[in-house]
Amino acid sequence: MIIPAIDILNNKIVRLYQGNYDLVQYYNYNVYDLIEKYLFYGINMVHIVDLNSARNPFEKKNQVFYNILSYFKNKIQIAGGIRSEKDIEYFLLNGAKRVVIGSAIFNKKNKIKNWIKYYGSEYIVIALDINIINNVNNVFINGWKENTNICLEDILKKLSYLGIKYILCTDISRDGTLLGPNFKLYRNLINSFPNFYFQSSGGISSVNDIIQLKKIGIHDIIIGKSLLEKKFNIMEAIKCWQKESSLASM
Template sequence: MIIPALDLMNGNIVRLYQGCFHKQRIYSNNPLLYLEKYFQQGAKIIHLVDLEGAKNPTNRQIHLLHKLLRANQHNNLQIGGGIRSTKDIADLLKLGAKRVVFSSQGIKNPYKTKKWFEYFGSESLVLAIDIRMNSTGTNNVVINGWQTNTTTTLQEIIEQYHNIGLKHVLCTDISKDGTLTGSNTILYQTICKTWPDIKFQSSGGIKNLDEIHKLRDTGVTSIIIGRALLEEKFTISEAISCWQNA
């Protein structure tokens, strides 16, 4: 399906360029307005990212997230950014989040993360894997709001959780994020073929409707789209129709 994305910083909707916090553009100071507009246009799920929390978990925009959850009647929000504890997840799910997205803890604290799958179930959790492709072709995972490089590869982190019921994975090639330069279709073809039982969400680089056709063919189950929708390159209904007819 098509999943619109809203990245939140200081209460505003913003987009970063290739994950750089100093390369951001503000689109609106009214996230609630965009939530309602996207649902009215046909979105079934909306992806929210607390960039403040991703950068520094002590600065999570808790009040804003709670406000959006309480005001949203659709109960179809997927929320991530700065998730560090069991309480973080429990609070968001209790308020009506459909799924909670985590990233850094999957690398830094696998024991605790595996307990989350046991406690909350795989349907309520999304493992976000953000990668930086290097010159040798290796895709290393980056954490802490894309500020910290690791030596862990995409393949290693998926295998670590695959056998305990990992179901939803959001994979982003950060060199594509916010660029409107096209998606890394080869990456998605590879991972969808390797782990056909995992529901992969692609993210980063969508520039036009042709990209949706290409990504649907890779085997991903969802496409997250941010900047292209904010800049009205196409509408949500057009994207949904393209996905359905791909």
């Protein structure tokens, strides 16, 4: 599935370069109009990120996202600063289709299994964001500022017993760069952990990237900057995905 991404910082649509808050680019789009456009052309879900909360979970702007969720019920995958059951419940009760949990898995690992069991694996996505250091996929948390010094693959092995279905994996070095996805990373993850449904994020620059990710076996592709900067349009992305899906089923 193609999932357009909209990152919001201080109530404005932005993109960060490699997750750096000092390298922010603002876009003059109205968030409601943009979501409406994506849904009109057949998108089933939009990925919305609260960058204020991602950087500081105490800096929540719930009213902004409450309004978005109310207007687009069951169409939003919400991310950013979701660290507790209270956060999960708030967003799901107010219309989110899925909530994305990242940093919380490190200090509330024992609760993740209960959250999955209670809310259901369809409603929770685990985000694992990596930077490759000395050929190791190091997972970063807290708005991509803190290196856990834990290998991505080690975390996935532990998570595989918790009933999790969706894993959103971002190569931070590719995010917001339009340099292309880390195909090697996703190929290795899909081969090593076939029970997860992986969402790719970071670096998409052309419809050819979509083709290659689909061939690898990615379940969902999150696309942000390339749509905002009109490298291709949403209809081209959907058409490309559908074509590859048809070929794969033959």
